[in-house]
Amino acid sequence: MTACLFDLDGVLTPTAVIHNKAWTAMFDEFLKAKGQPEFDPVHDYNDYVDGKPREVGVRDFLASRGISLPEGTPDDPPEAETIWGLGNRKNARVLELLAEGGLEPYPTSVTYLQRAREAGLRTAVVSSSANTLQVVTSTGIDRYLETRVDGVTIRERGLKGKPAPDTFLEAARELGVEPANAAVFEDALAGVAAGRAGGFYVVGVDRVGGKHAADLARDGADTVVADLGELL
Ligand SMILES: O=P(O)(O)OC[C@H]1O[C@@H](O)[C@H](O)[C@@H](O)[C@@H]1O
Numbered sequence: 515m516t517a518c519l520f521d522l523d524g525v526l527t528p529t530a531v532i533h534n535k536a537w538t539a540m541f542d543e544f545l546k547a548k549g550q551p552e553f554d555p556v557h558d559y560n561d562y563v564d565g566k567p568r569e570v571g572v573r574d575f576l577a578s579r580g581i582s583l584p585e586g587t588p589d590d591p592p593e594a595e596t597i598w599g600l601g602n603r604k605n606a607r608v609l610e611l612l613a614e615g616g617l618e619p620y621p622t623s624v625t626y627l628q629r630a631r632e633a634g635l636r637t638a639v640v641s642s643s644a645n646t647l648q649v650v651t652s653t654g655i656d657r658y659l660e661t662r663v664d665g666v667t668i669r670e671r672g673l674k675g676k677p678a679p680d681t682f683l684e685a686a687r688e689l690g691v692e693p694a695n696a697a698v699f700e701d702a703l704a705g706v707a708a709g710r711a712g713g714f715y716v717v718g719v720d721r722v723g724g725k726h727a728a729d730l731a732r733d734g735a736d737t738v739v740a741d742l743g744e745l746l
Contacts (some may be wrong), residue, residue, distance in 0.1 A: 565702025
């Protein structure tokens, strides 16, 4: 292995919790108005939303409830009842939670990043989130990451988001490494599937418990850990 490709939310930083809270609040309000049962922050989040680009998460979850909305456009206001409007509604909540401050990366993930760089391994962050730059710079982990493929890159370059392998392949290409020589670190089912589809070695990170570790292995993880500290 000569390179490590890290997912961000839930692998390097605890921001999966922020995304989950924002999705739950947004969908619960929307579903209540439609007389539908609440959003399940474990099963609905893991199965339909986690790891995917924002608008894909909205679309896939609504489809699971038999709801279809007009696509709209990326600059739809949060009030718009469109796929992008709902995504922007959720992002407004994410930005509020990020603005509260106090976000720290997982300490063991920072140690892992430091050791990887000391060992001469190439590094990238590969996330579906369009908020990646803000999170990696505000937590200071950008200094360990050589390149970034994220929600902004996906839109700019017209890449397919996870579970397609394209974002990991793009990062590997930027680093000049072959997939067979790179490891992917992922906590989302869509993310391990993307790593597997790209031909990478896949480390699943289970911070959820229950059947999530088994689901990560089923969808593409070669090994599953509860924290990167286990690999040090
Ligand atoms: O809405 P953003 O910040 O662009 O993020 C898109 C997705 O990014 C992923 O990393 C998260 O797992 C998802 O929960 C999130 O929805």
